[in-house]
Amino acid sequence: MSALTLHQNIAKFTPEDVAQLAQRLEKDEYNSPFEGLQDWHLLRAIAFQRQELAEPYLYLLDIETYDEA
Template sequence: MTTLITNERDISALTADDVADLAIRLEQDDYTNPFEALKDWHLLRAIAFQRHELIEPYLYLLDIETYDEA
């Protein structure tokens, strides 16, 4: 995945391999600046909302907590 995903149409075109590449980058955490990592993290989060089936193996990277708001 070499281009920045910027809209729903792009996210709908992602494959499992694209998401795996994204997850590997996040796991390795070898970014030149923190903003690159943040972009990838936000992309993974966007994929989670739109294509949940693709990120199931990588949910731990999102560190999503469930809160009892009752």
């Protein structure tokens, strides 16, 4: 999927869509690790483009800020 297509799809996401995505990630019952990674990357993209939708599920991304000082 191209970056433009992904961006267009993310614009159409509803809170219910993101909740379903988060539920899949929480259950972690994928047929392959790549399926889980694909959902993880999708949630990450949503967090960057539509933070209000992903905010309740940021714990699934395990993103930490680092102090490089």
